[in-house]
Structure formats: C-alpha cells, structure tokens
Amino acid sequence: VLVCLILRLSGNVGAAPESALITSLPGFSGAFPSKHYSGYVTIDGKPSPKNLFYYFVSSERNPQLDPVVLWLNGGPGCSSFDGFVYEHGPFNFEVGNSTGTLPVLHLNPYSWSKVSSVIYLDSPAGVGFSYSENTSNYVNGDFQTASDTHTFLLKWFELFPEFVANPFYIAGESYAGIYVPTLASDVALGTKTGAKPIINFKGYMVGNGVSDPKFDGNALVPFAHGMALISDSMFEEAEAACNGNYHEPKDQKCSNILDEIDEALSGLNIYDILEPCFYGSAAKDDERKNTSSLPLSFKQLGATDKPFPVRKRIFGRAWPFHAPVRDGIVPSWPELVKRSGLSVPCMDNTLATIWLNNEAVRKAIHASPEAGEWTLCIDIAYTHDAGSMIKYHLNLTAQGYRALIF
Structure with a gap:
C-alpha cells in the first residue's frame, strides 16, 4: 500500500513510449475514447530473441486508477486479436461495403476498456504478430510460455511505469485455462522473490478454460x-x-x-x-x-x-x-x-484477416513485416507439461488472490 501511495504522489517516473502510440486506425473515422499503444517487447531466447507483440487499450474511465488486465486467447497457438476483434475489444467490426474491402470500425459500448486498461498479447512467439528470427523458438510448452509472458510483463511495466501501481489481473479463455494459472503463479512467485518492478497482482479470470x-x-x-x-x-x-x-x-x-x-x-x-x-x-x-x-x-x-x-x-x-x-x-x-x-x-475469421493483413493497418499498429502474414491460429509444436490446474488454483486462492472461473 505504501509503495502504491508513493508512486501515486510522485506521479511516477517515466511514461508510456510515444513511439508506441497509435494515432489513427484504417476503418475508424472517429476519435479514440482513450489512448491506444502497440508494439513489441523483446525478451531473451535461444538461439535468438523473441519479439512479443502487444496492443494496449487504456481505460476510458480512469486510467490512473482502473485495473490493468492482460488478455490471452487460447489454442495453444491463437492470437489475442481474437478477443480484440470479436469479443471485448474497443471496436465492433462491420463487413466492408464490397468483398475484400476493409471492415468499418465502430466503438464497442461493451468493451472491457470501459472500466479497465487491457493488454492484448500475442503469445507464445510465432503466434499472431509475435515472432523470432529463428523458428526453433516456436517450439513451446506451458512452463516456457508462462516464463516468457512473465518476462514480457516485467519489461512492459518498465515501458509503462505509470500503470505499475494499478491493480493487475490476468484473464483468458480456452487453453488460457492453462496459460493464466501458470502465469499467475510465476507472477505471484516473482512478487515474493523481489522481481522488479513489483506487479500489483490481484487475481485472475478464466472463461471456458482447460483445467485438467x-x-x-x-x-x-x-x-x-x-x-x-x-x-x-x-x-x-x-x-x-x-x-x-x-x-x-x-x-x-x-x-x-x-x-x-x-x-x-x-x-x-x-x-x-x-x-x-x-x-x-x-x-x-x-x-x-x-x-x-x-x-x-x-x-x-x-x-x-x-x-x-x-x-x-x-x-x-x-x-x-x-x-x-x-x-x-x-x-x-x-x-x-x-x-x-x-x-x-x-x-470464418475473414474480418480480422483482412484488417490485420492490410499494409496501412499494420503500419498504424507498428506490426513488423518480419512477423509475416497474420493468421488467427497457427499450427504450433507444443508440450502440455504443466499438468492439472487444480493445484494451481488451490495454491493461488490460498494466498488470497481473487479468481473468477466462468
């Protein structure tokens, strides 16, 4: 509590990187109701680094105080733009006037960004716009994915220090029933062992998730x-x-x-x-x-x-x-x-595919050409090495973290 208060009073050191700010989006003609950022966080990988892509929507209500939520789609191997485009993102996507044209974007009155700031992360490397120069980094498992995502979060909060004191939640659906508890456990352990910056982790949410x-x-x-x-x-x-x-x-x-x-x-x-x-x-x-x-x-x-x-x-x-x-x-x-x-x-995922593979859209959201063509889900080499999530849920809730399984 004292740390959070000091950060609030000091106004935080540093601010979100201006190079990541999104100023406009093809298909949307209005003004953004809050700030949007996107780009890459690079983490160590062998034999080459992994570049993890995020799209961040700050809260439309009170970004200084509202929770920050990390959203993960499942698969494994599916992009979190699934949630952004079709579920709870800031826009509703309407089919264009003719075949193959860009979708028309309208503000979504039910967006999660109405009450929280949301990070949509493409994970693990190889999914969506996340990539590595060496595709051997696309062989993943539960523990590696959790570790990489935890590293991403620590680096992301260094880039966006003004949000480090906000309550933080992890959320996802489907195979994120594995992603979320394993990542939550890593974050909770990192807090205990002094990983910096200290993430103000409060709890997690899993929808229609894989558990055991x-x-x-x-x-x-x-x-x-x-x-x-x-x-x-x-x-x-x-x-x-x-x-x-x-x-x-x-x-x-x-x-x-x-x-x-x-x-x-x-x-x-x-x-x-x-x-x-x-x-x-x-x-x-x-x-x-x-x-x-x-x-x-x-x-x-x-x-x-x-x-x-x-x-x-x-x-x-x-x-x-x-x-x-x-x-x-x-x-x-x-x-x-x-x-x-x-x-x-x-x-069918036509709307997302058309929009996210449009050159102007990719430039607007800072997606690297090296990521290749965007697809909603990829064929991924993946090892389910974390086992049952029951013990993870028990351990996390016993520590006082809030959990919503829906």
Missing part, C-alpha cells in the same frame, strides 16, 4: 447428455462401454461409441450450443459459401440478434471431442479440414 485433462475429458459426454445433445440410449451405451472413462478409452467398444458421439455432435457450435453459427438473411451469398451445413435443430432456432461476424467466426481448435489435450503439433480447424474433410462450422 482427465476431469475435462470425462465431463464432456455427461454434459452432452445433460444438454440433450445426445440421446439417453447413446449416453447409457457410452456409460456401459467406457465406465465413465471417456478421456482415455481402454478398448475398441468404448472408442466406437465415442466416435458415434463425435458424429452426433458434428456441426455443433461448441462455444454456444444454443446459437447457430451461421443463419439469417443478413448473410451475403459469397459468405455462405464459406460455411458448413447446419443440423436441422440449428435451422429451427431461426434468426438471431447477435452480430453476423460474431456468429460466423467461432474458430475452435482441433481437439477431438473426447480428448481435449494432446502433445505435439496442434492443428487449427482449417488445417484439420484439409487433412480429413471434416465438416466444421463457424470457422
């Missing part, structure tokens, strides 16, 4: 049954064949019924099971060509009030239904489609 391979995997079949996505008879057959062990089936009979469940759930919007991924007269004919056929039950739901780009874009990672986490190369859905011909709905 066994518990997550074994929960999916009962969930599908409880939500009436599979029949009573199919569920009873799975129970009898697998004896509750859906994560690692022990015999062919169990594997076969799990394959049947996979087939029964094909076409499902895994992020919102009651919402069609693609439906309604607002869609253009050429956009319809990019989507898969939907189950009859989805079509019967009718139109939706959700913005079309949001409905259409859901971009899942390619985990099998009954095996949410596997080591090795993690394919994105489009890659899985190419390999297997599977039907995958909601895989």
